[in-house]
Amino acid sequence: MPVIPVETSGDIRRGASRAVVYVRAAVVDEWTAVPELLCDEVVTAAAPDMSTAKFSYRAGVGFVIGGSAYTAHLPLQLDQFQVRVDVYDWENVFQFSWFGIIVNDVRDRYGAEFVPGENETDPDNRVENSWQTLAAYGMEYLFAITKVIVSRIVAPDGVGNEVVGRGLVFNGGRSNARSNPYDAVGNKSAGVSGPNFSAVFDRNIVDTTQQWTTNDIGVYLMANFTPDLGGEEISVRFDTGSAVLDWDEPVIKQDGRYLREIMNELWNIQRYTSYVVGWDDDLHEIVVRVFTFTDVAFDLGGGNTIPANER
Incomplete structure (x- = not known):
């Protein structure tokens, strides 16, 4: 995990x-922009780790940047706000932008004490x-x-699709998420598609039913479980590049699991x-980029290959 220390938090370099x-x-x-909110550190990471800042x-009472008089500054209330950090080098040349969600406010603040505000005679x-x-x-x-607590399956008329209230098992045949062991039989519909042309679960196991590959599952999850940010549903762009696993047939449980755990x-x-x-x-969307850890294609036999990392 590359750690990018941002030298704006030292006492001398504030x-x-x-x-x-x-x-x-x-x-x-x-x-x-919040000039007084100082970035101490940015950590970029690939799964299973998470990037942080x-x-x-x-x-308290003090000067704002560019101010000329003492003013009172209450602690910031930014939980669940989206944050952007534009990082520059020491010559003020732009390097990159980091985006995230503020999720924690350390309440046990260093040196916390109450001091008079603008009206020193008012105890409140x-x-x-x-x-x-x-x-x-x-x-x-x-x-x-x-x-994930629902699944999208073929509708009773065999034409459209509908949502059922449980997460079905990918390649689990007719099994539901609570059965064990699973059927280990493909249950992807070949004739009906869902949002963004993703596959859906077949209602019954028939001759045209197919196996889900890792790539199929990724497309399905990114199309059907859009995260929520500030009350807005966020679309997801699924970018596999050359790292397309379209030959495997994993059996993956999803009911009651968090999306990142499945990913x-x-x-x-x-x-x-x-x-x-x-x-x-610009597009207000999350981008998921899949990559491999090999610089050359890795032949597993039987026509199955781990593609080379071309990113």
């Missing part, structure tokens, strides 16, 4: 502009004086809180694969 932090409550909102904020007008610490996860956090079972080091999660700020 005014250095190596990172600019922006926040917004909803995807439809404009980004708002840490921030500090000086709450006091301001907590402390360093407030905030933490954020990358956009993959949304997959970690999205639970980590599909793409992991044991299968020479992983993925990273990014954010397209």
